[in-house]
Amino acid sequence: MPDKILEHQEIQYKIRRIAYQIYEANVDEKEIIIAGIEGGGLNFAKKIVQVLKKITEAEIVLCKMEIDKKQPLANPIKTSIKEEDYKNKSIVLVDDVLNSGTTLIYGVHHFLKTPLKQLKTAVLVNRNHKKYPVKADYKGISLSTSLNEHVTVDLDSKASSVYLS
Numbered sequence: 001m002p003d004k005i006l007e008h009q010e011i012q013y014k015i016r017r018i019a020y021q022i023y024e025a026n027v028d029e030k031e032i033i034i035a036g037i038e039g040g041g042l043n044f045a046k047k048i049v050q051v052l053k054k055i056t057e058a059e060i061v062l063c064k065m066e067i068d069k070k071q072p073l074a075n076p077i078k079t080s081i082k083e084e085d086y087k088n089k090s091i092v093l094v095d096d097v098l099n100s101g102t103t104l105i106y107g108v109h110h111f112l113k114t115p116l117k118q119l120k121t122a123v124l125v126n127r128n129h130k131k132y133p134v135k136a137d138y139k140g141i142s143l144s145t146s147l148n149e150h151v152t153v154d155l156d157s158k159a160s161s162v163y164l165s
Helices: 008-025 040-055 102-111
Strands: 003-006 031-037 059-066 090-098 118-127 138-143 151-154 161-164
Touching (some): 008 040, 008 118, 008 161, 031 040, 040 059, 040 090, 040 118, 090 151, 118 151
Parallel strands (some): 031 059, 031 090, 118 138
Antiparallel strands (some): 151 161
């Protein structure tokens, strides 16, 4: 039976806190790009965008990033906005869970091919056993888990939750 790590209200609090941290790091920006990795990362990014739009006058742009999580080198990474639209801008790359770091490191690598003002990362759950040297600048919760444990994030339902099984 999976253990519930975060309940709906705790997740809402963490989303709000991360949005405020992003705002504080970009207080002078006219535009902030929130790039959500397709799947749970995009869902998490949408929730951050909702809060950011309420707390800042800056234009908040949601960017969908498609990465082949099984074979990131086999297929090109795609973004829903063109490169010239994020060039020299502030970007926050968002995923729901930072497991091995593979998805996040390839996402970071994609954006670093273009001159940027700033690139930060945000995750809801940061697991503490990565195989790549990537860190989350903004994180909801850090978990020390074993490799055979699995984190499940449900942001779609009215009672969103995070489980460890």
